[in-house]
């Protein structure tokens with residue numbers, strides 16, 4: 001007993017134990033300080049900070065990112081998304097979209113400091129596959145919902161005004177649609193030269209459809225319309241769709257089923273998410289389904305099946321009011337199920353140049369020509385008894401745009417240079 005007492009006295013008086021006790025009190029103190037700071041922060045956060053959280057499943061998520069990038073052109077931390085698509089001419093194009101990077105950003109808005117926190121750490125899985133789950137937190141000091149509401153409204157108005165500048169192309173991004181570049185100046189209807197009545201009739205049909213929603217609803221008919229444009233390449237199918245979209249101020253959702261990442265389920269989801277006032281465009285639909293068993297697709301490495309596409313086109317989630325355009329060079333290769341009425345309500349052949357188109361294209365490219373020149377041009381072209389593709393005619397006029405008219409007449413044969421015989425699929 002005496003020995004134990006002695007040991008304790010020695011230990012307490014030694015340096016070692018006093019250091020241990022000192023360290024323990026220090027760490028206890030730091031825990032208490034941390035907790036207190038945390039409590040104070042939480043108190044201030046709950047009472048003196050206004051916060052808005054938006055997830056990337058909501059439309060305004062991209063509006064906000066777009067607006068923040070525009071409003072803060074000097075933002076130092078940004079991320080880039082590269083969007084690619086094939087153009088009307090078959091060439092691939094791509095562009096960069098800049099947005100605030102993940103992490104924290106600060107900016108001033110009407111005298112208020114706004115903190116933006118973009119979090120893109122996790123993936124969420126749904127029946128349509130997994131996609132990144134992102135959130136955007138906007139916060140500001142004070143009880144100030146108004147300022148965040150104003151930002152949201154400005155972002156909305158900015159997105160709307162951008163869309164109204166022209167036709168916005170949209171391409172799929174996971175199970176939703178993503179803008180592809182800035183809106184394009186709409187192509188005028190008069191720049192697409194087709195046979196008389198072709199554009200006018202289709203435009204009237206679209207107007208009738210858009211104005212007749214209640215007619216469809218009253219009769220229980222799905223409120224959708226499908227158009228099929230078919231004919232040889234380069235005759236103006238895509239140009240007409242772009243011009244129609246511009247004319248009625250619609251956007252264009254371009255769907256490529258050859259995308260190897262696209263699945264049947266994703267397609268269903270995309271069809272259900274088509275933004276209002278948008279055409280859906282499925283180009284070269286014949287190339288997508290080389291195998292007609294409806295299960296496998298040979299061209300490209302797509303996972304989309306014909307039955308999957310049919311489901312997506314008339315499934316219950318398919319957007320009401322959807323206007324679908326499909327184009328093909330080979331209408332006879334299409335599965336009849338794909339183009340039955342209800343899926344395709346309006347078919348239009350867009351072929352090689354008629355006399356009317358030849359003369360209209362002549363006037364468009366050579367406005368200095370007289371009425372006689374116009375008739376001579378048509379007559380001279382017809383002497384060759386070969387079909388003329390409008391895109392070749394456009395190239396021909398571009399090639400000889402600085403030449404005299406006489407030179408043009410003497411070189412009409414150039415129209416068919418390097419051009420294989422066109423197969424007519426009327």
Ligand SMILES: Nc1ncnc2c1ncn2[C@@H]1O[C@H](COP(=O)(O)OP(=O)(O)OP(=O)(O)O)[C@@H](O)[C@H]1O
Pocket residue numbers: 088089191192193194231232233234235236237238239240327328329390391392394
């Ligand atoms: N009828 C037309 N009027 C004016 N320009 C035309 C016409 N047809 C084609 N063009 C011009 O030719 C080019 C190709 O046209 P477009 O892509 O619209 O043809 P397409 O029929 O959709 O071809 P594809 O079947 O290969 O997709 C465009 O630059 C367009 O300006």
